[in-house]
Amino acid sequence: MxxxxxxxxxxxxxxxxxxxxxxxxxxxxxxxxxxxxxxxxxxxxxxxxxxxxxxxxxxxxxxxxxxxxxxxxxxxxxxxxxxxxxxxxxxxxxxxxxxxxxxxxxxxxxxxxxxxxxxxxxxxxxxxxxxxxxxxxxxxxxxxxxxxxxxxxxxxxxxxxxxxxxxxxxxxxxxxxxxxxxxxxxxxxxxxxxxxxxxxxxxxxxxxxxxxxxxxxxxxxxxxxxxxVRDDGNNLTSRLIGTLSHVESLELGLRLDDRPELRWRRDFTVRDAVLDLTQQVFGGRFLRHGPDARRVLVDRSRGLLATWLTPRVTARLPALDRVKAELIARGLEAELSELVRVVAAGERGPDTIRAGRVYAGYPYLDDPTVGVPASCYDITGELEVRHRLDTLRWDGPRLRLAGHAFLERVDTVEVSTELVLRDRLGRQEHRWPVSPVPTPELAQEHGRGRFAFAGFEATVDCTDVGDGRPLAPGRWNAFLVVGAQGVRREIPLGGSRSEAVDAAAGSGSAGISVCFGRLGTLTLDVGELT
Known part of the structure; x- marks a missing residue:
């Protein structure tokens, strides 16, 4: 029995x-x-x-x-x-x-x-x-x-x-x-x-x-x-054990979530796990381990990335985490340690701008001996766009706007900012170049770039948006395409604005009123114009 x-x-x-x-x-x-x-x-x-x-x-x-x-x-x-x-x-x-x-x-x-x-x-x-x-x-x-x-x-x-x-x-x-x-x-x-x-x-x-x-x-x-609870030194150091356990728990969570009914969120789950890996395991605390322990952590984490990290998930990561993941995947512990040290010490180098893209000044950019693709360093989509609408006034059918806008980390050289009006369905749009205006005060307020020409002025003639045609009836949302040195990012205009602009809301020319949408976007409500 x-x-x-x-x-x-x-x-x-x-x-x-x-x-x-x-x-x-x-x-x-x-x-x-x-x-x-x-x-x-x-x-x-x-x-x-x-x-x-x-x-x-x-x-x-x-x-x-x-x-x-x-x-x-x-x-x-x-x-x-x-x-x-x-x-x-x-x-x-x-x-x-x-x-x-x-x-x-x-x-x-x-x-x-x-x-x-x-x-x-x-x-x-x-x-x-x-x-x-x-x-x-x-x-x-x-x-x-x-x-x-x-x-x-x-x-x-x-x-x-x-x-x-x-x-x-x-x-x-x-x-x-x-x-x-x-x-x-x-x-x-x-x-x-x-x-x-x-x-x-x-x-x-x-x-x-x-x-x-x-x-x-x-x-x-x-x-x-x-x-x-044993503390007799029989195994790896407790610090390394704890960190390895962290890596194992991340992989375990991914495996437990890898079920058909949860596949719809898989990319988000993997992204969160990889961010945990790159920011916690391979954050500043990574340098507390000795070289041998760091190699163990890199080798163990390579398997996790090889199994779970896809190009689609990689595209969802910030640049620093993409570079770390690439170094881990290549087993480059020394280079990874140097990257972590540079970031922790605030020693990031100058960014590189080429062909309308901005590449972070992290170590090993364009280094053929390391081989990390330049795309991993691309921070164009991460750049913060700062703007403020300071002036809104009507001169007959002409709307005059003024303020400032710039891309963090991109000096205001070769400015190419445009004002865009787009209908609510996104089917029609009209564009106007803006006139750059000196803003010496911004060069003192913001340290990550030189923004001496971040100001803008723009005039919209609502009776003539091209070929003598007036702005069509409907609601038109305003956007800024903020550009400098070939780098361009579009943002809704009006989210940041002065009290004077708020006071001007509701005013307008004949057949036109101005309001700000739920997200603060400047909107023109246009009736029949002649």
């Missing part, structure tokens, strides 16, 4: 905690005859494998497998799953341990509720004082805010027809694989741990499983699982 529970324990250099871990299993109130324990030694170097062999002679229900180090817990867990015979499977880390009644309570609840997965209450043990462990934040209990309500009731209320966003929230709430799983469901769908992931493989497994589960329950009134 198969056991009720198979406890899976991946083991790597777990001494001296290993004995406490396994003792807590074989002392469970559920009884040894209802258990089997599969411990997989993943190339331990501290005597953990020898200790397992010794314990194997004492406990008949302990099955030990030895294998070369695989670099993570996924492969040992998968090996154990291939051997498991229990109705349920529970995953236990080798340096953690269970409360005496943990398995009995979880199995009883699973049988009572016919649950596919049972989450458990956890506590953290050890570690420096003040360190918060995820074990102290019981996901479902925190969500339900009542220790007497288990997740079965939550799922019943949620229903299998619930929105995908709510369902995803529940998947994230379960957190990791330290739960009781019905083995039949694992077998039916052939579920295994992703052996390519360094971190987050347990969350992905749990999320995939719960997404297929019909019923989820939780033992929330008993401390089932005691999670040990």
């Amino acid at each position: 198969p056991p009720d529970v198979t406890v899976v324990v991946p083991v790597y250099d777990a001494m001296p905690y290993l004995v406490t871990c396994l003792s807590s299993v074989f002392e469970q109130s559920i009884g040894r005859d209802r258990l089997e324990v599969i411990a997989v030694d993943d190339g331990s170097t501290d005597g953990s494998g020898t200790q397992l062999d010794l314990l194997d002679t004492c406990w008949p229900n302990l099955h030990v497998t030895h294998q070369p180090a695989s670099g993570g817990p996924s492969h040992p867990r998968n090996v154990a799953l291939d051997q498991a015979r229990g109705r349920y499977v529970f995953f236990l880390d080798a340096d953690d341990y269970l409360g005496p009644e943990a398995l009995e309570r979880m199995v009883a609840l699973a049988d009572q509720r016919d649950a596919d997965v049972v989450a458990c209450h956890r506590r953290s043990v050890g570690g420096p004082k003040g360190i918060a462990s995820p074990a102290d934040h019981v996901p479902l209990a925190g969500r339900l805010r009542h220790p007497g309500i288990d997740a079965h009731d939550y799922m019943a209320a949620l229903g299998r027809s619930a929105a995908a966003a709510e369902q995803t929230a529940l998947l994230v709430a379960l957190g990791d694989c330290k739960q009781l799983f019905r083995r039949d469901l694992i077998t039916r769908f052939g579920m295994r741990f992703d052996e390519e992931m360094i971190f987050g493989e347990d969350t992905l497994f749990s999320a995939t499983y719960v997404d297929r589960a019909a019923t989820v329950s939780m033992v929330s009134d008993y401390d089932c699982y005691f999670e040990r």
Whole structure:
């Protein structure tokens, strides 16, 4: 007769905690005859494998497998799953341990509720004082805010027809694989741990499983699982581990969102994840890591970008993030570190203007040895356009406008600004060149460029917009095409204006009135003109 529970324990250099871990299993109130324990030694170097062999002679229900180090817990867990015979499977880390009644309570609840997965209450043990462990934040209990309500009731209320966003929230709430799983469901769908992931493989497994589960329950009134916080220097530095975990969590979120009903928002989700990567992982804090750790982060992030970043998403990124992503994708850690340093120090070089485009002065622009495309540096679409409408007055049928407008980072040389009137449907438009006006005061107010000729004056003769024809009846919106040195950007005119202009609103020539739309755009309401 198969056991009720198979406890899976991946083991790597777990001494001296290993004995406490396994003792807590074989002392469970559920009884040894209802258990089997599969411990997989993943190339331990501290005597953990020898200790397992010794314990194997004492406990008949302990099955030990030895294998070369695989670099993570996924492969040992998968090996154990291939051997498991229990109705349920529970995953236990080798340096953690269970409360005496943990398995009995979880199995009883699973049988009572016919649950596919049972989450458990956890506590953290050890570690420096003040360190918060995820074990102290019981996901479902925190969500339900009542220790007497288990997740079965939550799922019943949620229903299998619930929105995908709510369902995803529940998947994230379960957190990791330290739960009781019905083995039949694992077998039916052939579920295994992703052996390519360094971190987050347990969350992905749990999320995939719960997404297929019909019923989820939780033992929330008993401390089932005691999670040990280790700080013994056995692994990478905690800073690097935390940053790698950040990268893994980003990729995990993308994989969880990669479902048919969410494909419509995929580009936006990927863009947000890449921005998180380039701005958080590869922001100023990136330089706190040493060169070796920085190379690890770059190498790990290359895979994420190779899988998820498309040209369409790249086009949605700001220039700095495009350049960072390109350097990451090319594995250029030294160049990426220099870029981050330059940005953090405010040492960005002068921008380059050519063929009507503006390219940011970040390192390695047009450097053939690095090979980042110039398009990654293009900030034309990011340039802020500043304007103000200071004067609006009528001289008979002529509308006279004056103010200033300029593109940030583009000196007002070779000014080519135009005034545009366009009908509300965008089918007709009329254009007038403006006369540049000196604005020496702006050169003092704004530091990112020289704007001595940002002023403009324009006159619109509403009775003659070309070939002696008057402006057609209807509503016409005003725009400025702000141009200098061949760079041009169009903006609605009037969003920024003086009080004098507001006072003039409503006035007009015969058959014409002036107003400002909901977004502040100057609008001419034209009747029949002769």
